[in-house]
Amino acid sequence: xxxxxxxxxxxxxxxxxxxxxxxxxxxxxxxxxxxxxxxxxxxxxxxxxxxxxxxxxxxxxxxxxxxxxxxxxxxxxxxxxxxxxxxxxxxxxxxxxxxxxxxxxxxxxxxxxxxxxxxxxxxxxxxxxxxxxxxxxxxxxxxxxxxxxxxxxxxxxxxxxxxxxxxxxxxxxxxxxxxxxxxxxxxxxxxxxxxxxxxxxxxxxxxxxxxxxxxxxxxxxxxxxxxxxxxxxxxxxxxxxxxxxxxxxxxxxxxxxxxxxxxxxxxxxxxxxxxxxxxxxxxxxxxxxxxxxxxxxxxxxxxxxxxxxxxxxxxxxxxxxxxxxxxxxxxxxxxxxxxxxxxxxxxxxxxxxxxxxxxxxxxxxxxxxxxxxxxxxxxxxxxxxxxxxxxxxxxxxxxxxxxxxxxxxxxxxxxxxxxxxxxxxxxxxxxxxxxxxxxxx
Ligand code: SF4
Numbered sequence: 001x002x003x004x005x006x007x008x009x010x011x012x013x014x015x016x017x018x019x020x021x022x023x024x025x026x027x028x029x030x031x032x033x034x035x036x037x038x039x040x041x042x043x044x045x046x047x048x049x050x051x052x053x054x055x056x057x058x059x060x061x062x063x064x065x066x067x068x069x070x071x072x073x074x075x076x077x078x079x080x081x082x083x084x085x086x087x088x089x090x091x092x093x094x095x096x097x098x099x100x101x102x103x104x105x106x107x108x109x110x111x112x113x114x115x116x117x118x119x120x121x122x123x124x125x126x127x128x129x130x131x132x133x134x135x136x137x138x139x140x141x142x143x144x145x146x147x148x149x150x151x152x153x154x155x156x157x158x159x160x161x162x163x164x165x166x167x168x169x170x171x172x173x174x175x176x177x178x179x180x181x182x183x184x185x186x187x188x189x190x191x192x193x194x195x196x197x198x199x200x201x202x203x204x205x206x207x208x209x210x211x212x213x214x215x216x217x218x219x220x221x222x223x224x225x226x227x228x229x230x231x232x233x234x235x236x237x238x239x240x241x242x243x244x245x246x247x248x249x250x251x252x253x254x255x256x257x258x259x260x261x262x263x264x265x266x267x268x269x270x271x272x273x274x275x276x277x278x279x280x281x282x283x284x285x286x287x288x289x290x291x292x293x294x295x296x297x298x299x300x301x302x303x304x305x306x307x308x309x310x311x312x313x314x315x316x317x318x319x320x321x322x323x324x325x326x327x328x329x330x331x332x333x334x335x336x337x338x339x340x341x342x343x344x345x346x347x348x349x350x351x352x353x354x355x356x357x358x359x360x361x362x363x364x365x366x367x368x369x370x371x372x373x374x375x376x377x378x379x380x381x382x383x384x385x386x387x388x389x390x391x392x393x394x395x396x397x398x399x400x401x402x403x404x405x406x407x408x409x410x411x412x413x414x415x416x417x418x419x420x421x422x423x424x425x426x427x428x429x430x431x432x433x434x435x436x437x438x439x440x441x
Contacts, residue, residue, distance in 0.1 A: 301434035
């Protein structure tokens with residue numbers, strides 16, 4: 001029997017026995033069970049199957065009633081983080097989502113995969129005919145496109161609130177402590193919940209002997225809601241690889257966001273997340289150009305069909321010092337990204353710089369896209385540029401693959417060794433064809 005203290009265990013025992021809570025309380029008092037339970041505490045296991053696994057093992061022997069409210073709260077927070085992080089929505093827009101906002105799509109007539117769309121309110125710059133701000137916002141004419149983890153997060157939240165209610169409705173996210181507030185959880189509350197979630201993840205990681213997976217302290221303080229939107233743009237712009245699951249999601253986001261002229265997103269022109277994405281992409285491209293300039297100044301040679309074009313572009317791209325981005329920079333960033341062929345994308349996973357020109361691109365970006373499909377970078381593309389640093393990194397990666405191959409089973413080992421020798425061939429091609437920058441210009 002559990003610690004018979006407070007309302008939780010009374011509710012648990014009432015639910016298990018069919019007695020009402022008053023009967024349980026009287027029984028506990030009559031028989032002095034509170035003292036017995038304090039001396040011999042125990043769990044309140046729920047008859048809910050445990051399906052989650054960590055490293056192939058169930059993450060809990062059973063789910064405990066005493067922990068359930070905390071777990072529900074963290075589950076709601078995790079779903080909120082996914083919505084904030086993988087839609088690019090503003091916090092207010094996420095807080096305005098309601099159950100039923102993202103129905104399963106009808107199959108497309110041409111058999112193409114239909115996308116989940118989120119229909120919701122937006123608030124920024126919503127005014128009436130007299131120019132007064134409408135605080136209630138309005139239903140956004142153009143829906144958001146939801147990628148798979150976002151749909152899952154919405155489905156989780158839809159199980160926590162009644163149909164048609166706000167997905168983050170305060171009245172339904174209080175769990176054990178209860179909350180009679182109307183409206184969605186406030187931004188301050190959500191920020192506190194994110195901090196509490198981070199603490200819980202770190203405790204859980206230690207308890208599961210996964211100390212390498214703790215979330216480090218953030219030097220910039222608490223993770224405010226608005227930081228997710230900017231982080232999404234940063235990752236889309238700068239991290240084509242990284243963890244594969246994230247790479248795929250960011251890749252999808254880039255495709256969805258870049259199809260501005262061919263999909264509903266086009267109707268939003270270059271406002272909102274597009275402007276944020278443009279700024280991050282422009283900053284990343286400028287960093288890449290600066291690194292290329294520094295490499296050739298240090299005497300590195302350059303190879304690849306786009307080498308001359310990249311060197312010319314690098315010579316003309318300004319260096320952005322610091323990170324304070326004024327509002328007006330968004331327009332400059334869009335103008336900088338518009339011309340085809342002079343924007344340099346770092347692609348550390350393919351060990352190259354991509355001097356993106358749409359017509360040359362073997363990764364088949366969407367029509368009108370201003371960025372390559374770096375996740376699907378193909379050998380032999382006319383946009384490729386490599387420096388001596390890339391050749392060195394290719395050989396280092398090949399050595400790592402050989403080390404892995406030495407401990408891998410037969411077919412896997414063979415594949416790893418084949419990849420290693422392909423990387424070395426690419427490095428050799430660089431060595432045999434690279435020239436100093438002066439010979440290219
Ligand atoms: S395939 Fe070509 S355009 Fe696409 S990422 Fe690779 S180098 Fe760039």
